Amino acid sequence: MTSRVSTFSLRLPNSLKAAVEKFAAADGTSMNQFLVMAAAEKLAAITTAEAFFAERKGRGNPEEAIRFLTRNGGEPPRPDDLLSKN
Numbered sequence: 436m437t438s439r440v441s442t443f444s445l446r447l448p449n450s451l452k453a454a455v456e457k458f459a460a461a462d463g464t465s466m467n468q469f470l471v472m473a474a475a476e477k478l479a480a481i482t483t484a485e486a487f488f489a490e491r492k493g494r495g496n497p498e499e500a501i502r503f504l505t506r507n508g509g510e511p512p513r514p515d516d517l518l519s520k521n
Contacts, residue, residue: 445470 447455452466459469 459466
């Protein structure tokens with residue numbers, strides 16, 4: 436199976452380009468490969484986070500959350516937890 440690829444120009448600030456060149460060289464890869472991997476890692480992180488929070492949202496119970504947040508505490512705040520009245 437052959438992968439299809441697209442070619443396009445990318446504008447990078449000089450400082451970012453220099454950093455990418457440095458890290459790609461240290462990694463033993465080309466700038467192109469480094470940027471492809473960086474994009475793939477970012478997409479994987481976003482996809483994973485979206486799936487995680489969607490699953491958590493599905494288990495959520497808004498009424499239970501409100502009940503929890505408005506309940507009386509079991510003990511008074513410690514002195515270093517009190518808010519100043521300024």
